[in-house]
Amino acid sequence: MRKHSFYCHSLLWMGILFLAGCSTAGRYRETIDKTAAQIIEQKQMEALGRIEPFTIEKPEEILRKKLILGQDLLYSSPASLGVKEIEPIPHWPNDDYLSSGKTDADATISYSSEPIKLTLIDALQIAAKNSRQYQSQKENVFRAALNLDLARDRFRNTFNGSVENTLGADLSRADTSSSFSNSVVGNFSRRLLNGVSLSARIGFDILKLLAPNSSTTKGFFGDASISIPLLRGAGRHIVAEPLTQSERDAVYAIYTFERYKRTFAVSIAQSYLSVLQQIDQINNADQNYRRLVLTTRQIRRQGDAGLKSPVEVDQGIQDEYSARLSWIGAQFSYQQVLDNFKVTLGLPPDAHIELDENELQSLAESVKKTINLDQEIRIDEEIPPADAPIDLPQISRENVGPMELDENYAIRLAFENRLDLRTAQGNVYDAQRAVVIAADNLRAELTLVGRANNNDDLNFHKASYNALLTLDLPIERTAEIVSYRNSLISLERAVRDLQDLEDGIKLDIRSQLRDMLESRENLQIAAQSVTLADRRVKSMNLYLEWGQRQIRDLLEAQRALLQSQNSLTRAIVNYRMAELRLQSDLGVLQVDENGLWTEFSPGGVTHDNESE
Secondary structure, eight states, rough: HHHHHHHHHHHHHHHHHHTTTOOOOOHHHHHHHHHHHHHHHHHHHHSSSSSSOOOOOOOOHHHHHHHHHHTTTTOOOOGGGOOOGGGOOOTOSSOOOTOOOOOOOSSSSSOOOOOEOOOHHHHHHHHHHHHHHHHHHHHHHHHHHHHHHHHHHSSSSEEEEEEEEEHHHHHSSSSOOEEEEEOOOEEEEEEEEESOOOEEEEEEEEEHHHTTOOOTTEEEEEEEEEEEETTTTTTHHHHTTHHHHHHHHHHHHHHHHHHHHHHHHHHHHHHOOOOOOOHHHHHHHHHHHHHHHHHHHHHHHHHTTTTTTTHHHHHHHHHHHHHHHHHHHHHHHHHHHHHHHHHHHOOOOTTOEOTHHHHHHHHHHHHHHHTTOOOOOOOOOOOOOTTTTOOOOOOOOSSSOTTTHHHHHHHHHHHHHHHHHHHHHHHHHHHHHHHHHHHHTTTTTTEEEEEEEEEEEEEGGGGGEEEEEEEEOOOHHHHHHHHHHHHHHHHHHHHHHHHHOOOOOOHHHHHHHHHHHHHHHHHHHOOOOOOHHHHHHHHHHHHHTTOOOOOOHHHHHHHHHHHHHHHHHHHHHHHHHHHHHHHHHHHHHHOTTOOOOOOOOOTTOOBBBHHH
């Protein structure tokens, strides 16, 4: 009865080992995906203090695919529509990755064959789902999680098994003999964080178990061993170093991705506003072209009447030609900038897309209210004598924007929030640990090994035992000495990299604050220049009708109006982008998983004009 029980248990273990090796590639993928997701959540909480949704699986119906199919755009292969559209090749693993398990469609933009109008919010969300560079950054985080799981696996309990069938024949003698064995073997191993390695093996020979008159334990065999490092390679800080570094690398990957999300969102806003700025230049060029057409008609009529010289008529015609060239150039520049923007979003450059021009108007109104651009031109003020001392007005610190912070406060804020700075600081600590590891390799190696072996009988009183103590003296350590010296050099480099980044942060913040101040001054000047230039054009038109001015005065006024209009739009965009870049450089611009930002609110913060 006991023997029958052993047979049942033996067959049970055989079945378990067989089934354990029959899992499909798809199941393995699903398992590791869940593990990686758990690791990412852990590291998000550790690095950021919060958890946000994260996946590298893209929606099946992303906007790129919608546009290609809906607008009948050309594409070279099904891969252009996404990985889910390609066909499995021969010998593809048993995994439904290409055919099922598809995520929900991207509902950011509804399906349409007509040109799609995008707001800035739309653009940010589309970029987060369609940008290839953005997807690569997310995959870097996922890969860091996979590497961490692999590092953790080195310190887990490891079980594996095998079934061995051996058929042998001895033909060297006159009497031919043959042999056959069938055994099932299970293995266990574990490496502890202090360096101790454990391993065990147990198995049984099925033929011996089934042989007549065999005992219940006949045919079983097993062995075990333990290895304990006592000098070199001993200690948790040495043994667990690869795991420690992988844990920290996963945090660094989160830091890097969060930093990338901020800079990426700012770059999308910059590209979006650049397209709108180009549209505004088209509108300004269109208005200027129309004004010059009317002016040329008027001059030619006056020339026919003998009121204007041929030279003045030619001046008007020449400026009309120049205006047409500018108008045409502005349209082609817009098309190029728009195509570049589409590619930045991860969309085909031939897709039919429009941007919401109201965004620029809303931005202009917001900026004008923020820094009070509605100031009248002072033309009635008393004019000082010609020989009076000239006092140049200093750069104004009044009507500052909310992000024109005190410099020292801004730098402290950046030091507290810049995630790449935390990574650089961590790299210094990592380099210090590398020095410790390299120094440990210079020591002698003393290892205690113990083994136990039992064959054919599960009687541990009859097993064989042995112990081994090995000592490797540090006589030849050239490679280790070189490694140790290199570790110190790496530490020096890590410190220099930290210093370089710290100085770069200060430089960027000081530069952004100056850019904001300059943009605000440019805004004030450009706003008044537009008003003044528009008044000049109207006045010159009246004077020209009365014959009191030469044509070049009107043409010069019109050129000044066009230039000031473009300068005003450029100053508005530059000021807004300086605000966003500063928030990104400070590390306070929060961007969620959909690519949408939450701006920093500096309420109650000291500004530059208040700190003086």
